Amino acid sequence: MKRTISEQEFKRLCEEVAAQASAILPGTPEGTGGAGPLNEPESTCLLFKALLARVCRHLELDPEVQMAELGDDDGFAVAQTLEEHMEPEFFYSRIIDNCFNRRR
Amino acid sequence: MSENRLLAALPKEEYGRLEPYLELVRVEFKQLLIEPGVPIPYVWFPHDFVTSDVVEMADGSAVEVGTIGNEGMAGTPLFLRERTTTAKAFAQVPGAGMRMRSEDFIREVIDRGGPLHDLLHRYTHAFLSQISQTAACNRLHTAERRMCRWILMMHDRVKEDRFPLTQEFMSLMLGVTRQSVSATASELQEAGLITYTRGMMTVLERRALEASACECYERIRQQFDRIFEDPWPEGGVGGGD
Secondary structure: OOOOEOHHHHHHHHHHHHHOHHHHOOOOOOOOOOOOHHHOHHHHHHHHHHHHHHHHHHHOOOHHHHHHHHOOOHHHHHHHHHHHHEOOOOOHHHHHHHHHOOOO | OOOOHHHHOOOHHHHHHHHHHEEEEEEOOOOEEEOOOOOOOEEEEEOOOEEEEEEEOOOOOEEEEEEEOOOOOEOHHHHOOOOOOOOEEEEEEOEEEEEEEHHHHHHHHHHOOOHHHHHHHHHHHHHHHHHHHHHHHHHHOOHHHHHHHHHHHHHHHHOOOEEEOOHHHHHHHHOOOHHHHHHHHHHHHHOOOEEEEOOEEEEOOHHHHHHHOOHHHHHHHHHHHHHHHOOOOOOOOOOOO
16 A cells, blocks of 8 residues: 655654754855755755655655656655655645755 | 856856856755845856746745746846845756856946846846736636646756656646646646656647747747847947946
8 A cells, every 4th residue: 555644744754854954964055154954955955865765764665766766856856755645735845945944 | 158048148258257256056956046035145047957936925825936047047136236035046947057156246247247237137127028928827828828838938948858847836836736737737748748757747749839838938938039149239248338
């Protein structure tokens, strides 16, 4: 039976990643004036990688297989994995923004 | 030279003057380029990434008001001497591009003037035309015709027949539910114009898409093409100011 993810479950995973952002990210990107993590490609990539790993663990999927099938962009892989497994449907971008755009 | 059409249109000497301030970067899916109410840190010149200007309402609903790709620059509010803006700009299609720090842009392009400054006046007009045309289109045209218009605009900017496009974003862009997006995409797919599988849009029949799109696509495209067909119509490169 296909595993699913709800809005609350996804929110919890985002909050987990956001809480660990200081460990995941190497430091405030230089030159952004302390901007949020989604302002720089490296930090965007690292956060989505961490989020994809958690979403895949929840859905019992292999993140490497998801990446291989969905292209080489972690953020897109997260979005598409959600679109295929969320139940009921929800707007995930808003949750991502709310969690990751809290300014550090 | 740059793959961005604005930068590629510059005279060689002018591009050489600005090149030390331009940084080649990879832009990731969902990467935030401009945040509402936050000083704009960079202006961006996409090569093959595409960014959307999105306006969000207090209840969380949102709609796309502008699309920027290799024909333009993200950061026009800064060009108009506004350090902050109300719309959010983020990458819808990842890819490469160039960015310039705001301080460098203000000093080297706005204050100093020159060819890029002149070109950006015309670009800003075309971009405003795109926004007003989109507003009219959203009000007057069907979801199917708007989807065709929007797929064509993306196709022009990414320069590939296949590109990632989430259903969530299409629903925001078209102002319809995800079920409607799915139904409209299925109709276009059945007609053999596109394939849309696992978030990947593939353009199969561009001419048929053009025929199915509303008039807005052609109007917007012509507005931008006019800039690059004759970048300085009054003669005298950089002589506008």
